Amino acid sequence: MPLVSVVIPAYNCSLFIGETIRSILSQGTDSLEIIVINDGSTDDTATIARGFGGAVRVIDQGNAGVCVARNRGLREAKGEFIAFVDHDDYWYPAKLAGQLEAFKSNPNVDVVFTSFTWWRPSNDGNYPEPKVYLQDAKPQGIDPEFTGWIYHQMLLDSQILTSTALARTRVAVACGGFDESLPFSEDWDFWLRLSRGSQFLKLKEATTLYRQHSQQGSRVIRPIDYRTQLLKSAWKKWGLASADGRCVSPKKFKRQLAKYRIAFGLGHLKTDVGASRLIAAKAFLNAFTIDPTYLRSLVYLAAASIGWKPKW
Numbered sequence: 362m363p364l365v366s367v368v369i370p371a372y373n374c375s376l377f378i379g380e381t382i383r384s385i386l387s388q389g390t391d392s393l394e395i396i397v398i399n400d401g402s403t404d405d406t407a408t409i410a411r412g413f414g415g416a417v418r419v420i421d422q423g424n425a426g427v428c429v430a431r432n433r434g435l436r437e438a439k440g441e442f443i444a445f446v447d448h449d450d451y452w453y454p455a456k457l458a459g460q461l462e463a464f465k466s467n468p469n470v471d472v473v474f475t476s477f478t479w480w481r482p483s484n485d486g487n488y489p490e491p492k493v494y495l496q497d498a499k500p501q502g503i504d505p506e507f508t509g510w511i512y513h514q515m516l517l518d519s520q521i522l523t524s525t526a527l528a529r530t531r532v533a534v535a536c537g538g539f540d541e542s543l544p545f546s547e548d549w550d551f552w553l554r555l556s557r558g559s560q561f562l563k564l565k566e567a568t569t570l571y572r573q574h575s576q577q578g579s580r581v582i583r584p585i586d587y588r589t590q591l592l593k594s595a596w597k598k599w600g601l602a603s604a605d606g607r608c609v610s611p612k613k614f615k616r617q618l619a620k621y622r623i624a625f626g627l628g629h630l631k632t633d634v635g636a637s638r639l640i641a642a643k644a645f646l647n648a649f650t651i652d653p654t655y656l657r658s659l660v661y662l663a664a665a666s667i668g669w670k671p672k673w
Contacts, residue, residue, distance in 0.1 A: 364392035365442045365457060366530065368434030370427045371397050375405040377449035377572065382413055384452040384491075393457075396437055398422065398430040406448075428539035428547050435530075435538050443530040449572040450524040451480065451491055453498040456568035460527040463503070463562055471559035472552075474526040476504075480570035491570055501565035508563055510603035512556040516592060517609060517617050519549035521561075525569045526552070532559050545587040553595055557604070582632060586625040586644065589618055615652045622648035623658055627671050630661075641665055 367385050371378055378397070385395055395417045399407040401424025410419045422433060431445050442464070446452070460473040467473075478494045507520055514520055536555045539547050592614075602608035626644030629637040642665050648658035 363394040363440040364461070365390070365394070365444065365527070366434075366438035366440035367393065367395045367444045367446055368431060368438060369395065369397045369410075369446050369448050370400055370430030370434065371402060371406050371410065371448040372400040372424065372427075372430075373402045373404045373406060374448040375402075375409055378406050379409050379412075381446065381448055381450060382410065382417060384454075385446065386413070386416060387454045388452065388457045389454060390457060392440075394418065394438070394440060396420065396434045398434050400424050400426070400430045426541070426544070428541040428543065432538040432541065435533055438530055440530060442527050443533055444524075444527050446524045447572075449574070451570040451572070452524075453491070453495070453568050453570075455498065455500075456525075457527065459500060459564060459566070459568065463564060464527075467562055469560055470562045471532045472521075472526055472528045472555065472561045473564065474521045474561065475564040475569065476567040477522045477525050477569040477571045478567040480572045482574070488572065494567070494570065497567035499566060504563040504565045506563075507561065509560050510556070510605040510607065511561050512553070512599070512603040513601060513607050513609045514603075515549070515553045515556050516595060516601060516614060519546070519552070520563075521548070521552045522569065522571055523548045523552075524571065528555070543587060545581075545583055546591050549588070550591055553591070557599060582628045582637070584640065586622065589621050589625070592618060592621070616655060619648040619652035619655045619658060622651065623661060626661060626665075630665055630669075631671050638665060 369381065382395065397410040397417055397419045399410065399419055399421045401422065407419055407421060410417050420433065420437065435443065463473045464470060478497050480488055482488050507514055511520065532555060539551050543550055596614065601611065601614055622644045626641040629641040629644070642662060645658045645662035645665060648655065
């Protein structure tokens with residue numbers, strides 16, 4: 362039985378999938394299974410993944426989205442620990458070794474995650490070689506601010522890049538996996554739910570390169586602000602405190618909600634379409650309702666009413 366299962370949801374990623382798989386195979390452990398869920402790709406994604414032979418198990422399914430693909434991988438996983446890696450990210454060789462050692466030294470922890478490095482293309486469109494960022498990957502110890510019960514921290518931001526995390530498979534299963542009804546913020550929702558009943562540990566080193574490109578789902582302007590919906594729901598259901606009593610103040614939480622509403626509105630304002638401008642105006646007004654002391658929302662509302670459009 363493998364110690365670690367690595368699940369890669371993959372859709373039309375032939376440009377990147379090979380490099381991602383090679384980085385996982387470089388972890389230096391034989392107790393590893395790699396499961397690629399080919400989510401209805403129409404390019405060479407599956408062919409490239411199968412080219413690694415028995416080291417990679419490829420499961421084909423019709424295109425159903427990243428949550429369905431991850432949950433399929435979770436059902437197939439045999440390892441004690443599980444990692445969900447995006448099909449375009451990259452692991453440094455010592456990533457798993459450091460995390461497994463952290464689990465060994467901290468048996469009360471159910472999730473170990475790490476920092477990451479933004480991996481942006483150069484002016485020529487190519488990505489710098491991973492070795493350029495090796496300094497970031499050197500062991501730097503535990504980050505106490507995001508170790509232990511961190512639900513209250515998760516209410517302010519999605520603190521975990523999923524590609525960096527390693528979790529006990531049983532807790533991922535117990536919390537129900539990823540919510541397949543969510544088209545966005547599904548990662549945040551998953552870790553937020555898990556943080557209610559599990560302790561986390563963060564390693565300061567950046568073990569993962571987070572590839573940036575124009576096709577990323579996080580760059581899509583959506584008609585619904587799933588981020589603030591998620592946080593409002595968590596606030597109503599669980600409050601603002603972690604299991605150990607540490608909490609975020611209502612004032613700080615509301616200010617963060619207002620900032621997210623403004624960011625959502627600005628995203629729509631950039632499209633400069635009638636319906637989007639109305640969505641933006643409602644978001645700015647809602648931000649003021651949430652936190653009347655954050656006057657920036659009224660400034661943006663006034664600017665939107667006279668046709669202003671952000672350029673950044």
